[in-house]
Every structure is written in C-alpha cells, then in structure tokens.
Amino acid sequence: MSSPIWHPFTQHGLGEPIPLVTHAEGAALFTADGRRVIDAISSWWVTTHGHNHPRIMGAIAEQAAQLDQIIFAGWTHEPAETVARGLTGIMPPALTRVFFSDSGSTAVEVALKMALGFWLNTGRPRQRIVVMEHSYHGDTVGTMSVGQRGVYNRAYAPLLFDVDTLPFPAPGAEARTLDALRHLATAPEPPAALIVEPLVLGAGGMLFYPPWVLAELRAICTAHDILLIADEVMTGWGRTGTLLACAQADVVPDILCLSKGLTGGAVPLAVTMATDAIFDAHRSTDRAQMLFHSSSYTANPLACAAAAANFAIWRDEPVPARIESLVERQAAALAGLQADAPIIGARQQGTITAFEVGSAAGDYLAALGPRLLAFFREHDVLLRPLGNTVYVMPPYCIGDDDLDRVYATIAAALRTL
Ligand SMILES: *Cc1c(COP(=O)(O)O)cnc(C)c1O
Numbered sequence: 001m002s003s004p005i006w007h008p009f010t011q012h013g014l015g016e017p018i019p020l021v022t023h024a025e026g027a028a029l030f031t032a033d034g035r036r037v038i039d040a041i042s043s044w045w046v047t048t049h050g051h052n053h054p055r056i057m058g059a060i061a062e063q064a065a066q067l068d069q070i071i072f073a074g075w076t077h078e079p080a081e082t083v084a085r086g087l088t089g090i091m092p093p094a095l096t097r098v099f100f101s102d103s104g105s106t107a108v109e110v111a112l113k114m115a116l117g118f119w120l121n122t123g124r125p126r127q128r129i130v131v132m133e134h135s136y137h138g139d140t141v142g143t144m145s146v147g148q149r150g151v152y153n154r155a156y157a158p159l160l161f162d163v164d165t166l167p168f169p170a171p172g173a174e175a176r177t178l179d180a181l182r183h184l185a186t187a188p189e190p191p192a193a194l195i196v197e198p199l200v201l202g203a204g205g206m207l208f209y210p211p212w213v214l215a216e217l218r219a220i221c222t223a224h225d226i227l228l229i230a231d232e233v234m235t236g237w238g239r240t241g242t243l244l245a246c247a248q249a250d251v252v253p254d255i256l257c258l259s260k261g262l263t264g265g266a267v268p269l270a271v272t273m274a275t276d277a278i279f280d281a282h283r284s285t286d287r288a289q290m291l292f293h294s295s296s297y298t299a300n301p302l303a304c305a306a307a308a309a310n311f312a313i314w315r316d317e318p319v320p321a322r323i324e325s326l327v328e329r330q331a332a333a334l335a336g337l338q339a340d341a342p343i344i345g346a347r348q349q350g351t352i353t354a355f356e357v358g359s360a361a362g363d364y365l366a367a368l369g370p371r372l373l374a375f376f377r378e379h380d381v382l383l384r385p386l387g388n389t390v391y392v393m394p395p396y397c398i399g400d401d402d403l404d405r406v407y408a409t410i411a412a413a414l415r416t417l
Contacts, residue, residue: 014370017377024051027398029382037380040406042395044384045202045234046265049313050397056266056309063305072100072298079304086311087271090243092252095273099291100299104233105138107257107270108195110293111229112142114255114274115193118227118281121289126192129161130184130226132177133168134204135197137231146195148204164191168201169209178216185224193227193255198245199349202234206354206391208347211249218251227254227278233270237261237310238323238396241350254278264310265395269303322396326351329400330392333407341414343390354391357414368417375413381406 007018020032027050029037039047049056067077084098099114101107112129119126129146137143144153145160153160164184169177184191198214201207221228230253235245239261242248246256255278259270282291297303313319327350334353338346343355358368369385376383383390383406392406 016370016374019377026050026052027395027402035380037382038398038402038406039382039395040398041382041384041391041393043265043382045239045393046260047395048237048239048261049264049310049317049319050395051265053264053266053309053313055313056264056306059305059309060267060302063302067301069297069300069302073294077299077301077304079301079308080299082308083271083299083304083311086308087258087273090311090314091256091273092244092246094252094275095256096276097274097279099272099274099293100304101270101272101293102268102295102297102300102303103138103270104231104257104259105140105143106295107233107259107272108137108146108229108231109140109142110272110291111195111231111255111257112146112193113293114272114278114282114291115227115229117289117291118278119192121281121284126190128164128184128189128191130164130166130181130191130194132166132196132201134201134207135195135231136201136203137195137197137233166194168204168207169213170207174209174213174216177213178220181217181220185220185226190224191226193229194221195229195231197231198235198251199240199248200235200245200352203386205386205389206347206352208349208354211251214246214249214251218249218253229253229255229257231257233257233259238319239351239393241323241327243314245350262310263303263306264313266306267300267303269300269307319396323351326394326396326398329403333392333403337407337411341411343414351396352391352393354389356388357385357390358388358417371417372413375416376409379409379412381409383410 021029022032023030027039029039031037063079070077087098088096099110101110116127131146134148136147141159144156146163166177166180199208218228230246232244236258246253254275256273263269282289330351330353331348334346334348337343343357346355368388372385390410
C-alpha cells in the first residue's frame with residue numbers, strides 16, 4: 001500500500017522509511033508502530049515550548065468554536081488584534097506595524113516587497129538586495145533568490161533575481177564582510193535593503209557569527225540609508241537565548257520576519273513587522289501605493305489564537321529560565337561529547353549546538369549524512385544532519401534523560417562510522 005504523498009525535501013527514489021506519527025507530547029513523538037522518538041530538532045525548528053502544549057491546543061479548540069476564517073483585507077477580528085498588540089508590546093518599539101502571512105517564506109517575500117515599495121513610493125527607486133553568503137530565507141522563488149545558490153535551487157536558477165552577496169563573516173574575516181557592504185553602499189546604485197539571519201545561518205550549516213558583526217552591519221545600513229531586514233524566522237522566540245537574536249547586538253531592524261515559534265510551533269502563522277517609515281511610505285489616498293500582498297488565510301483566527309496563547313506562555317511561565325537551563329545543559333552535553341568523540345568545529349549559540357563529523361572530503365562525506373540519519377532514525381532520535389554538520393536544537397522543555405540520550409546516540413553513531 002504505497003502512499004500518494006510527495007514529501008518535502010525527500011528523495012523518494014532512495015526508499016527511506018517514512019515513520020507514521022500518531023501523537024506527540026513535549027519533546028517526544030509517538031509512532032504508529034509504538035516507538036517513542038525524541039524530537040531533537042524541534043520538528044524542523046518550530047516547536048519551542050514542546051509539542052501539544054495544553055494552553056496552545058486549548059486556545060485553538062476554544063477559537064474553533066467561535067470563528068474559523070474570514071477575509072482579512074478590510075476586515076479584522078479579535079485574535080489578530082490581540083496578536084498584533086502582543087507583538088508591538090514585546091518586540092522593539094520602533095516596529096509599530098504588523099503584517100500577517102502564513103509561513104517564514106511569505107514573511108520574507110513580504111519584507112522584500114515592503115522594502116522595494118518603500119523606495120518606489122518615496123520617489124527614490126532602489127532595487128538591489130544585499131544578502132549574506134550561505135544564507136537561507138525560504139523555498140519560494142523570491143526567497144531562493146536571496147538565499148545561497150546550490151544544488152537545491154540549480155534547476156530554478158533561471159527564475160531567480162540577481163542579488164549582491166557579502167562573504168560570510170567567518171572568524172577573522174569579519175572585516176571583509178563589513179568592507180563589502182561599505183563598498184556596495186557607496187556604489188552608484190545603492191542597495192534597497194540588506195537581509196540577514198541574525199547570528200545564526202540555519203540551513204546554511206548552523207554557521208554562527210558574533211553580535212558585534214550584526215551591530216556593525218546595522219551601523220553601515222543606518223549610515224547609508226539601507227533598510228535592514230532581520231529574518232528571525234528561526235532565531236526568534238528564544239532560540240539563541242534571547243527573545244530575538246537581534247537583542248544580543250542591540251540591533252533593531254527596519255523590517256522583522258517572524259514565524260516558526262510564533263505559535264509555539266503548533267500551527268502555521270507568520271508576521272512581517274515594520275517601522276512607521278515603511279508603513280507611512282505605503283499610506284496614501286492613492287491605491288497604487290498600497291502594499292500589494294495577501295494570501296487567502298492571512299491572519300487565520302485559529303492560528304492567531306495559538307500565537308496569543310504563545311504570548312501568554314511567555315508571560316506566565318518561566319520560559320527564560322527554561323531557556324537558560326537548556327543553554328547550560330546543551331553546553332555541558334556538547335563538552336561531554338567533545339571529550340568522547342571525534343567531532344570538529346563544536347559551537348553553540350543559545351539553545352543550539354552544532355559540530356562537524358569526519359574530516360575527509362568527497363564521496364565519503366556525501367555518504368556520511370544519510371548513514372547518520374539512518375542510525376538516528378533506528379535509535380528513535382529525530383536528528384537531521386545538514387551534510388556532515390550535526391546540530392541539536394530541542395524544544396525548551398526537553399528533560400535531562402532525553403537530552404542525555406540524544407548525545408549518547410550521537411556518540412554511538414560516531415563510534416560506528
Ligand atoms: C525556515 C526558515 C524560513 C522559511 O520558513 P517556512 O515557514 O519554511 O517558509 C525562512 N527563513 C529562515 C531563517 C528559516 O529558518
């Protein structure tokens with residue numbers, strides 16, 4: 001009985017098993033064949049407080065009895081108003097406006113459209129977007145354009161628009177990155193915006209750079225009137241130890257993209273937040289200057305109810321303490337692994353740890369990721385290496401026993417290789 005489903009980022013030709021999950025709780029997934037799997041990557045970076053948080057699930061159920069979905073162009077509802085007020089209350093005060101969409105990719109698409117709309121509507125058309133090497137902002141055509149080019153988008157290259165790319169600020173090479181931005185900023189055709197993943201480049205290989213580099217990038221943008229778009233789709237909601245990664249650099253972007261943990265990871269929702277300046281550039285009696293963007297399910301009430309419950313959890317539960325504890329436990333676990341196994345490039349940013357395995361290049365490496373993946377799957381740990389980079393990014397509620405088992409499983413995998 002084969003399934004008609006075409007899975008995302010899945011090579012069906014390899015015939016890898018696809019487990020059937022029936023329910024989840026906290027940091028655990030339960031499969032139809034009776035296994036308990038530790039979710040060590042927060043179901044692809046979305047789950048913050050843990051699966052099936054009663055407060056979030058309760059809020060969705062309660063909302064489901066009231067209002068399912070309405071048009072959001074020219075109409076509104078209380079769950080969306082609550083989310084928007086909640087966001088403006090906890091995010092940097094300069095970000096006064098909240099535009100809803102459904103995914104991280106759409107939040108970034110909207111950010112790019114806001115940036116170009118800003119420049120066109122203020123009579124100084126600027127079109128170029130500056131990006132960082134190894135960045136990832138989504139899988140739609142616009143977000144692929146501002147992301148790293150490679151095998152994953154080679155077939156679609158003819159559709160992608162040109163961008164200017166800053167080299168990744170690797171340790172010791174930060175000045176090169178900053179100089180590249182300064183150079184672009186003073187070019188005859190100055191850029192409209194710089195888009196970055198603050199502090200952590202996720203899909204690009206869990207690459208980290210320090211807050212001072214982000215602060216310098218912000219300073220150059222400010223000095224040259226370049227809009228700064230912060231894609232905190234993954235880093236937001238405590239992932240890097242603070243509510244936003246930008247906070248560690250004391251940076252406030254002009255445009256902020258949030259999704260993933262916005263609903264605690266329970267249901268899809270995204271927002272693009274913007275400053276008054278960007279909103280005002282679109283505000284006019286001329287309809288031609290509006291932000292031309294909408295999706296059918298913009299600000300879906302059930303999703304908004306989940307986001308509102310997420311805010312309540314941040315307000316009422318000791319979330320920062322839980323994150324702090326996970327940061328410490330992750331540090332200890334990584335140090336333990338380093339002492340025990342041949343890993344390289346061990347690093348940590350907040351609740352995320354990452355390292356590389358193996359040092360050989362070529363076919364050996366290509367085969368390593370899938371072998372690790374299979375080992376982890378067989379040992380009931382959900383980890384999904386990026387090439388030869390293994391990372392651990394659990395929900396904040398993960399227990400000591402489960403975290404120990406994740407690292408013990410990694411150590412065991414490395415012994416078998
Ligand atoms: C996951 C991710 C996206 C895309 O979000 P989707 O909800 O998968 O569209 C964009 N940017 C970053 C930094 C991400 O990690």
